[in-house]
Amino acid sequence: MKNKEGQQSLQDSLTGLPEWASERIMQQIRQLTNYEPAIGIMGKTGAGKSSLCNALFASEVSPVSDVMACTREPLRFRLQVGERFMTLVDLPGVGESDARDNEYAALYRDQLPRLDLVLWLIKADDRALVTDEHFYQQVIGEAYRHKVLFVISQSDKAEPGSGGDKLSTEQKQNISHKICLLHELFQPVHPVCAISVRLQWGVRVMAERMIRCLPREASSSVVAQLQHSFRTDAVNKKARDDFGETVGSVLDTVSSMPLIPAPIRAIIQAARDTVVSVARAVWSFFF
Known part of the structure; x- marks a missing residue:
């Protein structure tokens, strides 16, 4: 009506x-x-892709399965809130297998033109970033850098991990260093975000930044899919x-x-x- x-x-x-x-x-x-946005989400196994999607979006997202490991066709999830639709595309993380990385390069080149944004999750305790950097420079390249938002995930696992219910001062300092490192390595278009879904830390800031990174025609339809708590005035x-x-x-x-x-x-x-x-x-x- x-x-x-x-x-x-x-x-x-x-x-x-x-x-x-x-x-x-x-x-x-x-x-x-009626625009239906498409957002890719990538990261190595265990980076917390499904946890982040379930935290961000109002409609339930099926858990990420292992099907990706044996197929070049990415998993797609269609979200619906009322009459609004959106697609999440589960993209494989790089750096786990040289053979697969070559396959993934072709997959990404095929998918990138169709995506409004890619959320690239990097675990807070992941130090093996050489392959990620190479992939970003060679495959993402200048043409699609504006479509990538880097997200440091699982910040509660940053050193020195305690398993507590909030981040320590030392952890926050190490996360700040990690953010600086990613800016040096990737020179991203958008500022790097850091989150902990478990502690509900940084996710609201990340959601706001995601909306700012989207093309104009996509932002409203993505906002319609967000959990109510992330639909801030800004x-x-x-x-x-x-x-x-x-x-x-x-x-x-x-x-x-x-x-x-x-x-x-x-x-x-x-x-x-x-x-x-x-x-x-x-x-x-x-x-």
Whole structure:
């Protein structure tokens, strides 16, 4: 019901445009509101991929199985909250087998163009990163670096581990050193995150950073899948602004179509700010 109200409000904001232009804009907005994001999650065995996904997302994610070890086709999990869908793609971690790493390179090159983001989990106590660095430089490369968010997982296992219910000062210092090391090794586009799902430490910050790393068209649909506790004001604002800007881009695209008469182009451009404002205002009706 709210979805229809939101669409009607956006339709009303397009009053004054030719019917063909209004319909084309609404068609693209409907595609936006139904966008199904795809997020890859990679990491070596035991990095905590399924634990993180279950902590982040509202719908249940099936545990990661060992099928990945014997197939080049990654496991895919479709999440659903209400009428919203999202896909998680379980990607294999590198550095466990030279033979498999060659297979994985082909798999990644095939998958990367289709993914909105890759969460690359590296265990806090993992020191064998040479293969990861090589893989990142050679396979991810310049073309897809912006799609990778590094996450130091299982921070509660950082030295000196105690098994307690909170991180020690020494552990936090070692995690800070690990973050610096990953920045030196990988020179990532996005700041490295550190989390402990067991202690519920750092996950909210990581969720917010994930939303900031996503392309504009994907952020709202991912926010709709998050656990309620991670849908903070900052997260919702980012997604709402992204949605408004993406709707604005739709109007820009239509107004710049060839053969559009200058007066029609002027009408579309004049309506842009109003339509963007309405899109932000009705964002919660969709997401």
